[in-house]
Amino acid sequence: MKVTAMDIYKLLPKTNCEDCGEASCMAFATKLSEKETDLKLCTPLDPEGMEKLEKILAPAVREVTIGKGDKQVIIGGDEVLYRYELTYYNPTALVIDVHDELEESELEERIKIIENTEFERTGELLTLDAIAVRNKSGDRQKFIKTVSRLKNSVYPLILCTMDPDNMKAALEVVGDERPLIYAATENNLEEMAKLALDYQCPVALFVPGDLEKMKQLSHSLRSQGIKDIVLDPGTFVGDGIGDTLDNFVMIRRLAVEEKDEDFRFPIMGIPALMRLGSKEDSVTKGIKEATVAATMLNKYADMLIFNGTDIWELIPVLTLRQGLFTDPRKPQAVDAGLYEFGDVSEDSPVVLTTNFALTYYTVEGDLKSGKANTYLLVLDTEGRAVDVSLAGGQLNGKSVADLIKETDIENKVNHKKMIIPGLAAPVSGEIEDDSGWEVAVGPRDSSAVPDYLLEKL
Amino acid sequence: MDKMTQLLKLLENTKSIEINDFRMDFDELELQLMPAVQQVVQQAVQTRKAASEVLPMEDFKPPIQDYPGKVAEVQLGKGSRKPVYLGGQQALYRFEEAQPNAPVVTFDVFDIPMPGLPRPIREHFSDVMDHPGEWAKKAVKEFGANMVTIHLIGTGPKVMDKSPREAANDIEEVLQAVDVPLVIGASGDPVKDPLVLEKAAEAAQGERCLLASANLDLDYQKVAQAAVNNDHAVLSWSITDVNMQKTLNRYLLKEGLTQNDIVMDPTTCALGYGIEFSIDIMTRTRLAALKGDTDLQMPMSSGTTNAWGSREAWMKKEEWGPTDYRGPIWEIFTGLTMMLNGVDIFMMLHPTSVKLLREIGGTFVKDYMTTDLPDISDWITQLEG
Numbered sequence: 132m133k134v135t136a137m138d139i140y141k142l143l144p145k146t147n148c149e150d151c152g153e154a155s156c157m158a159f160a161t162k163l164s165e166k167e168t169d170l171k172l173c174t175p176l177d178p179e180g181m182e183k184l185e186k187i188l189a190p191a192v193r194e195v196t197i198g199k200g201d202k203q204v205i206i207g208g209d210e211v212l213y214r215y216e217l218t219y220y221n222p223t224a225l226v227i228d229v230h231d232e233l234e235e236s237e238l239e240e241r242i243k244i245i246e247n248t249e250f251e252r253t254g255e256l257l258t259l260d261a262i263a264v265r266n267k268s269g270d271r272q273k274f275i276k277t278v279s280r281l282k283n284s285v286y287p288l289i290l291c292t293m294d295p296d297n298m299k300a301a302l303e304v305v306g307d308e309r310p311l312i313y314a315a316t317e318n319n320l321e322e323m324a325k326l327a328l329d330y331q332c333p334v335a336l337f338v339p340g341d342l343e344k345m346k347q348l349s350h351s352l353r354s355q356g357i358k359d360i361v362l363d364p365g366t367f368v369g370d371g372i373g374d375t376l377d378n379f380v381m382i383r384r385l386a387v388e389e390k391d392e393d394f395r396f397p398i399m400g401i402p403a404l405m406r407l408g409s410k411e412d413s414v415t416k417g418i419k420e421a422t423v424a425a426t427m428l429n430k431y432a433d434m435l436i437f438n439g440t441d442i443w444e445l446i447p448v449l450t451l452r453q454g455l456f457t458d459p460r461k462p463q464a465v466d467a468g469l470y471e472f473g474d475v476s477e478d479s480p481v482v483l484t485t486n487f488a489l490t491y492y493t494v495e496g497d498l499k500s501g502k503a504n505t506y507l508l509v510l511d512t513e514g515r516a517v518d519v520s521l522a523g524g525q526l527n528g529k530s531v532a533d534l535i536k537e538t539d540i541e542n543k544v545n546h547k548k549m550i551i552p553g554l555a556a557p558v559s560g561e562i563e564d565d566s567g568w569e570v571a572v573g574p575r576d577s578s579a580v581p582d583y584l585l586e587k588l
Numbered sequence: 589m590d591k592m593t594q595l596l597k598l599l600e601n602t603k604s605i606e607i608n609d610f611r612m613d614f615d616e617l618e619l620q621l622m623p624a625v626q627q628v629v630q631q632a633v634q635t636r637k638a639a640s641e642v643l644p645m646e647d648f649k650p651p652i653q654d655y656p657g658k659v660a661e662v663q664l665g666k667g668s669r670k671p672v673y674l675g676g677q678q679a680l681y682r683f684e685e686a687q688p689n690a691p692v693v694t695f696d697v698f699d700i701p702m703p704g705l706p707r708p709i710r711e712h713f714s715d716v717m718d719h720p721g722e723w724a725k726k727a728v729k730e731f732g733a734n735m736v737t738i739h740l741i742g743t744g745p746k747v748m749d750k751s752p753r754e755a756a757n758d759i760e761e762v763l764q765a766v767d768v769p770l771v772i773g774a775s776g777d778p779v780k781d782p783l784v785l786e787k788a789a790e791a792a793q794g795e796r797c798l799l800a801s802a803n804l805d806l807d808y809q810k811v812a813q814a815a816v817n818n819d820h821a822v823l824s825w826s827i828t829d830v831n832m833q834k835t836l837n838r839y840l841l842k843e844g845l846t847q848n849d850i851v852m853d854p855t856t857c858a859l860g861y862g863i864e865f866s867i868d869i870m871t872r873t874r875l876a877a878l879k880g881d882t883d884l885q886m887p888m889s890s891g892t893t894n895a896w897g898s899r900e901a902w903m904k905k906e907e908w909g910p911t912d913y914r915g916p917i918w919e920i921f922t923g924l925t926m927m928l929n930g931v932d933i934f935m936m937l938h939p940t941s942v943k944l945l946r947e948i949g950g951t952f953v954k955d956y957m958t959t960d961l962p963d964i965s966d967w968i969t970q971l972e973g
């Protein structure tokens with residue numbers, strides 16, 4: 132469970148030196164308990180105290196950094212099994228696979244697609260996080276060549292080969308950038324462990340379908356002083372997806388509830404494996420790869436490697452990740468009130484929506500891209516969407532009438548006509564009765580609002 | 589001792605130093621190291637310790653928990669229907685105890701042609717949309733539906749204002765056409781829905797359908813009575829609120845329904861449109877059931893079709909790729925997410941989404957590690973593409 136500020140304070144030097152930027156040790160302790168500052172800022176703390184505090188502040192799942200500087204992604208860090216209990220930390224890293232048998236032009240094209248993949252949603256730009264370079268050929272020179280090209284990519288790297296010599300050769304090229312070593316297995320554990328230590332890189336432990344063995348090997352890595360481990364318990368698809376899920380859930384439960392040190396690490400899945408030996412058409416493969424990804428995203432994957440790069444496959448994955456990692460403690464609402472778009476005058480139309488952040492940003496995006504000139508009344512529905520607030524009773528005649536008064540909109544326009552969302556049609560009469568305004572039921576989706584305004588007015 | 593003083597002086601301005609070929613001879617020496625030296629020494633010792641320490645290790649034990657509660661099992665379909673069973677779980681996950689019943693999908697069918705349905709769905713059903721019976725038959729025969737939901741949308745006062753009697757006729761048509769259990773949905777009009785459901789329930793007496801729905805905004809007593817009198821189950825619908833769900837369930841239990849006659853719909857918000865709220869509610873509801881809260885021990889339902897309302901599912905936009913693929917994925921993601929958080933029955937529209945959801949759901953009834961797993965140890969060299 133989460134440590135309290137008092138637990139932390141007891142272990143701090145209590146000098147109130149302010150070196151950390153806080154006014155007192157107690158203030159620093161409070162920020163530490165909220166994960167809002169860094170323990171390393173405490174300069175008077177002795178190593179022993181540092182170690183103790185690091186231990187009690189450590190999240191149930193270790194945070195592992197892949198890459199360095201502006202080219203890094205942090206995975207892990209979770210404290211709970213269910214997001215409603217707190218929040219999930221560090222969104223699942225989405226990684227695309229490239230391999231060393233691609234023609235140069237294919238490789239360039241693929242890198243371009245990966246780096247340019249983005250999707251904007253509710254004011255947030257969603258992108259990918261890393262590139263996995265796969266030693267498909269088994270050939271050392273080919274691997275080095277591909278890895279060297281990717282050294283210039285904007286994303287951190289996962290180096291994929293089971294051959295320790297090839298791994299070492301690749302680390303000679305990019306080892307100073309903290310790539311993830313994929314993977315240590317029961318066959319190469321000693322060699323890969325040595326490389327992880329020599330190059331100070333995180334290492335993935337790949338033990339498909341055998342948690343007992345995974346525990347032993349993880350323990351062995353830890354005993355050698357390796358701290359940054361990522362667990363790959365194997366991604367089995369088709370009928371095997373149930374076992375994949377079970378393994379993911381068991382690892383996370385052991386980490387969070389049993390504090391089993393051998394499992395307190397981020398978990399990775401490889402939806403790309405759905406394509407292994409598959410004879411299906413490329414669209415079916417894409418849909419299935421996304422489906423496997425959604426399964427693992429829901430149940431604790433901290434990193435996922437894809438082969439497909441089609442935007443229609445990645446948009447749902449990016450969207451699900453955004454939802455899962457939204458902090459449930461923060462209200463999903465914008466300020467209620469009156470908003471203006473474009474050039475407004477007393478002739479401008481008045482449109483109604485709710486203050487659910489997603490609803491608001493969707494409407495805002497549509498009004499802006501449609502270059503609409505309009506007033507937008509944003510109703511406080513306690514952060515609920517139109518249909519939900521309609522059912523929940525926040526969106527009703529009286530609440531809209533009150534909003535009209537509060538915003539003084541009657542003195543800003545020379546009419547009393549309002550356009551309400553299509554989904555709010557059931558309360559159109561009620562709004563007319565309570566406010567004395569004339570209500571027109573607008574489109575169900577706000578993308579149609581700008582055209583609607585042009586046509587009707 | 590001169591050297592020692594020099595060394596300490598040096599250390600004042602550095603954090604660490606390396607000493608080569610250093611030797612000291614003495615009989616008795618009292619060392620008073622300055623803090624910086626102490627720190628360096630301690631750190632070195634600690635690093636050494638960590639590297640050589642034999643860490644304690646316990647045996648691997650699967651994290652299986654005991655649950656005092658159990659999810660009730662609800663039977664749908666009786667009389668001339670092939671029965672389907674929902675719920676019955678005594679554990680959260682398969683590795684603890686496999687689910688007794690696999691998740692079930694019920695295909696949406698409407699009593700009117702529904703020109704507003706997205707094209708990827710219309711193209712599968714456009715030839716049968718004039719007749720709900722034919723539509724239901726196609727869903728069962730061609731797409732293997734376990735169940736069919738007949739939405740009596742046409743009874744809506746602002747739609748076609750069909751009478752409850754006409755609605756009952758549509759139910760009879762569908763009952764004749766297929767032998768799977770039915771979910772009977774109304775139009776969403778709080779005044780008329782209970783009247784429509786009452787007549788529909790009578791028309792389907794003894795067939796054990798699921799009446800959708802009872803909620804706090806309408807005469808839920810009438811809906812509950814229609815179920816009790818004609819041997820049906822009731823869908824208890826709340827709006828992403830565990831307490832509202834508890835209250836409504838309690839009211840329904842008072843009307844004479846039992847846990848085995850109720851399925852809950854805690855509301856499915858679509859992917860990208862608040863799905864995380866639904867995740868939290870479903871999770872909390874199922875955990876409460878297994879902990880023993882008798883007001884929440886019913887199976888759960890998801891109106892997965894909501895996914896098609898998301899613009900990412902239907903809106904034409906070149907930079908997002910074809911809607912033919914986006915739509916089904918949106919529905920799968922929405923349903924799958926609900927399934928992974930405990931939902932037992934899914935109302936869905938697209939054949940591809942239904943197929944993929946059922947493939948994954950089908951594994952929930954098998955025991956841990958009883959499937960033949962392929963050898964993936966060489967995936968790095970074997971994966972094409």
